[in-house]
Amino acid sequence: xxxxxxxxxxxxxxxxxxxxxxxxxxxxxxxxxxxxxxxxxxxxxxxxxxxxxxxxxxxxxxxxxxxxxxxxxxxxxxxxxxxxxxxxxxxxxxxxxxxxxxxxxxxxxxxxxxxxxxxxxxxxxxxxxxxxxxxxxxxxxxxxxxxxxxxxxxxxxxxxxxxxxxxxxxxxxxxxxxxxxxxxxxxxxxxxxxxxxxxxxxxxxxxxxxxxxxxxxxxxxxxxxxxxxxxxxxxxxxxxxxxxxxxxxxxxxxxxxxxxxxxxxxxxxxxxxxxxxxxxxxxxxxxxxxxxxxxxxxxxxxxxxxxxxxxxxxxxxxxxxxxxxxxxxxxxxxxxxxxxxxxxxxxxxxxxxxxxxxxxxxxxxxxxxxxxxxxxxxxxxxxxxxxxxxxxxxxxxxxxxxxxxxxxxxxxxxxxxxxxxxxxxxxxxxxxxxxxxxxxxxxxxxxxxxxxxxxxxxxxxxxxxxxxxxxxxxxxxxxxxxxxxxxxxxxxxxxxxxxxxxxxxxxxxxxxxxxxxxxxxxxxxxxxxxxxxxxxxxxxxxxxxxxxxxxxxxxxxxxxxxxxxxxxxxxxxxxxxxxxxxxxxxxxxxxxxxxxxxxxxxxxxxxxxxxxxxxxxxxxxxxx
Numbered sequence: 335x336x337x338x339x340x341x342x343x344x345x346x347x348x349x350x351x352x353x354x355x356x357x358x359x360x361x362x363x364x365x366x367x368x369x370x371x372x373x374x375x376x377x378x379x380x381x382x383x384x385x386x387x388x389x390x391x392x393x394x395x396x397x398x399x400x401x402x403x404x405x406x407x408x409x410x411x412x413x414x415x416x417x418x419x420x421x422x423x424x425x426x427x428x429x430x431x432x433x434x435x436x437x438x439x440x441x442x443x444x445x446x447x448x449x450x451x452x453x454x455x456x457x458x459x460x461x462x463x464x465x466x467x468x469x470x471x472x473x474x475x476x477x478x479x480x481x482x483x484x485x486x487x488x489x490x491x492x493x494x495x496x497x498x499x500x501x502x503x504x505x506x507x508x509x510x511x512x513x514x515x516x517x518x519x520x521x522x523x524x525x526x527x528x529x530x531x532x533x534x535x536x537x538x539x540x541x542x543x544x545x546x547x548x549x550x551x552x553x554x555x556x557x558x559x560x561x562x563x564x565x566x567x568x569x570x571x572x573x574x575x576x577x578x579x580x581x582x583x584x585x586x587x588x589x590x591x592x593x594x595x596x597x598x599x600x601x602x603x604x605x606x607x608x609x610x611x612x613x614x615x616x617x618x619x620x621x622x623x624x625x626x627x628x629x630x631x632x633x634x635x636x637x638x639x640x641x642x643x644x645x646x647x648x649x650x651x652x653x654x655x656x657x658x659x660x661x662x663x664x665x666x667x668x669x670x671x672x673x674x675x676x677x678x679x680x681x682x683x684x685x686x687x688x689x690x691x692x693x694x695x696x697x698x699x700x701x702x703x704x705x706x707x708x709x710x711x712x713x714x715x716x717x718x719x720x721x722x723x724x725x726x727x728x729x730x731x732x733x734x735x736x737x738x739x740x741x742x743x744x745x746x747x748x749x750x751x752x753x754x755x756x757x758x759x760x761x762x763x764x765x766x767x768x769x770x771x772x773x774x775x776x777x778x779x780x781x782x783x784x785x786x787x788x789x790x791x792x793x794x795x796x797x798x799x800x801x802x803x804x805x806x807x808x809x810x811x812x813x814x815x816x817x818x819x820x821x822x823x824x825x826x827x828x829x830x831x832x833x834x835x836x837x838x839x840x841x842x843x844x845x846x847x848x849x850x851x852x853x854x855x856x857x858x859x860x861x862x863x864x865x866x867x868x869x870x871x872x873x874x875x876x877x878x879x880x881x882x883x884x885x886x887x888x889x890x891x892x893x894x895x896x897x898x899x900x901x902x903x904x905x906x907x908x909x910x911x912x913x914x915x916x917x918x919x920x921x922x923x924x925x926x927x928x929x930x931x932x933x934x935x936x937x938x939x940x941x942x943x944x945x946x947x948x949x950x951x952x953x954x955x956x957x958x
Contacts, residue, residue: 373454373462374399377742377797381503381522383470383557384739385611386445388732390554392471392611393442395742396450399783399802404432404454404461411441412449414468419449435783435802438742445471445554447501470501470555473548474612474736477535478571478599479619481564482660482696482709482718485531485539492710494539495719496526501555502545505532509598512591516605516795518767518787525558534598535560540709543719548726557610559602563588563595567622568678569629571596572637575644596641603649608794611739612653613731615645616693616722620660620679621707624672634678642682642690650792651737656725657683658693664706671697691730694721742797743788754780757801763788766795779803813837813867816879819852824882830854831881837867845876857883884956889913907932907956913942931956 375398378384384394396409407430411422428439432454447470453463477483486492504525507517509532517533525531525542535541535558545556563570565588573579574596581590603612619638623629629637642655661675676697683692696709700717704710709718743763748756758776759765765775766787777784785800814836825831834852835842842851845864855863860883864876889912913930928944930936931952 372401372404373452373464374802375450375452375464375466376800378466378469379520379522380466381468381470381524381557382520382610383472383474383503383555385474385613385736386471386554387736387738390445391442392445392739393440393741394469394471394739395438395440395797396452396466397436397438397742397799398452398464399436399800399805400432400454401435401802401804402432402456403805404430404456405458406430406455407432407437408453408455409439409441410451410453411443412451414447414449422448425453432805434747435805436799438744438799440741443471445552447472447555468500470503470557472501472554473552473556473731474606474610475556475558475614475616476599476602476607476612477531477541477558477560477562477616477618478595479562479617480566480622481536481562482621482707483539483562483616483618484535484560484564485537486564486708486710487536489705489708489710491712492704492708492714493537494710494715495542495712496528496538497524497542497545499546499549500524501549502542503555503557504528504535504538504541505559506530507532508536509533512589512594512597514593514597514601516601522557531558531560533559533561533602534563534595536564538715540715540717540719540722543715544722544726547719547723551723551728552731559606561595561598561602562618563590563598565622566590566595566619567629568619568634568637568641569623571599571619571641572644575600575641596644599645600648603645603653604793605795607649607651607653607737608740608790608796611737613736614654614656614691614734615642617655617657618660618693618696620658620672620675621663623675624661624663624670629674629678631674631677631681634675635681638678638682639685639688642688648793649737650794652689652735653737654689654691654734656691656693656730658722658725659683659695660697662697662701662703662707664703689735691725691734693725694718696721740794740796742799745784745786745798745801747801754778755801755803755806757784759786759788759798762791763796765789769800780806813842813865813877816863816865816877818879818881822882823879824884825857827858827883827885828856830856833863833865833879833881835865835867835877840867842866843868855881857881859883859885912937912939 377395377397384392386392406427408425408427410425412419413422428437431437447468450466450469451463454461485494502525503522505521506523506528508530525538525545528538531538531541541558548556574593579592581592623634646652657679659676659679661672663670682688683690699721700709700714704714709715746758746760756776756778765773766789767773768777768786781803783800783802786798788796788798790796817834819832823831832852832854841849842865843849844853846855862878862880864878866876885907928948929950929952931954933955936951
């Protein structure tokens with residue numbers, strides 16, 4: 335009785351924003367869903383920052399679910415200016431998909447720090463309101479390299495300085511198990527006195543200082559991810575990218591396993607970079623390379639370039655890099671500066687078309703250092719953060735093309751029966767994880783909330799929208815008989831006829847492709863039209879109605895129109911019938927009713943023959 339597949343992705347223009355429909359993410363992904371809430375906002379997550387474009391604007395999805403059909407869904411946007419809130423957009427209605435248990439839309443905003451409110455109303459009464467206190471359009475960076483990028487936490491007073499500005503953010507977790515899978519929790523926090531800058535940064539290090547510098551310079555929020563790994567060399571990053579890494583006792587002491595440290599960068603790009611966008615990878619590496627006999631300048635250049643190109647192949651985007659010049663290390667007796675290391679980094683920076691920007695030359699800063707290599711302590715963090723800020727300047731932000739955020743994706747819903755649905759990914763995605771932590775290709779059900787993390791063909795991650803089936807009405811009404819105007823359903827060729835059907839609370843969909851009722855059709859020949867009632871995903875057995883069409887003129891000219899009459903046949907016309915045909919019946923007779931009916935004249939030309947038939951000619955309306 336039922337089979338309708340639908341992929342909902344409506345669009346609607348707004349004042350200075352562009353809205354679309356929305357998703358909900360489940361409790362698995364740390365988007366708590368209250369069984370008592372009428373309205374749940376599940377995306378974006380608090381303190382998410384979406385990468386802006388070169389025109390200082392960014393587009394991101396917002397989404398959620400409702401557990402009942404409501405009359406209206408609206409959004410209000412505030413901009414945070416210090417401790418003050420400035421109204422950006424007053425309540426504005428978005429697409430109402432509450433019959434399907436969800437909303438999904440997009441919004442485009444200039445760079446800034448915002449508060450979003452979403453409310454649902456029914457019978458002019460607000461039934462629920464939800465708020466996202468902080469969400470940003472700004473700058474997203476991924477850090478890579480060794481310990482002067484990751485930070486160290488094994489000396490006193492070496493944790494670095496926290497950010498003072500509320501707009502500097504990170505994710506406070508650590509991939510301590512060397513998992514190749516992303517952390518799906520998406521918990522973001524102020525980069526204050528945090529333990530980690532996920533997925534692998536040990537401390538806040540210099541990144542709080544840099545963040546404060548950037549938000550003051552740019553007046554937009556900043557989000558950092560840190561994949562750097564202490565003690566690693568450029569070789570470690572390249573061989574773990576291309577699969578030729580070997581784990582010796584040295585690598586074991588660093589905690590490396592096969593595929594690491596590069597795997598953290600790869601996962602970070604394909605997960606956070608795909609969802610939020612990213613401006614650039616910030617690379618601080620070289621102190622470990624400054625050991626005699628490890629790499630020549632050409633080897634280091636080729637391996638660093640291979641890692642950069644590998645990151646772009648994995649993300650599928652030409653993500654920019656900023657490479658600092660770093661080689662200084664002291665072996666407790668002599669300072670070492672390695673021209674080959676600096677030379678390799680300079681070659682990478684200066685190679686035309688490689689999309690690599692020059693970072694600070696850290697060899698020029700802080701001598702002596704806390705432990706002969708690290709920018710530890712408050713002073714070290716301040717010096718290194720300020721050094722990075724000199725390179726992340728106005729020229730960089732006007733020329734470095736960012737990777738932009740992805741949007742929340744729809745799912746494909748098929749109605750299986752009056753009380754059951756099948757939900758799966760669209761053809762160009764695969765299911766990574768459902769909200770029950772399973773990875774099956776589809777889900778069926780008639781209650782609960784269904785959503786998933788998806789993977790694209792190249793392995794990048796996307797969010798899916800979700801469906802709260804509590805809002806579904808699985809009881810689809812029977813289709814009423816189709817009526818018409820004029821009635822009966824007979825018209826002359828080219829005239830209009832209106833077809834009418836009743837589907838209370840649901841939407842009629844016609845075989846002509848039209849929706850709603852009534853619909854106007856202009857058939858040029860006898861036609862049959864069918865219609866079903868649809869409630870988003872399910873539809874009833876169709877009803878049909880035939881429309882009789884009377885042509886203006888009819889010419890039957892042999893030999894093309896000779897007819898072997900296998901059944902009674904009427905030839906009708908609103909004007910003139912001209913015939914010069916041989917019309918014969920089957921052997922043995924049985925079909926002998928041949929009628930010509932024309933309103934003005936019936937002209938039988940030489941050659942006309944009616945063999946074995948009873949021929950009747952009628953002058954009069956062909957619609958009677």
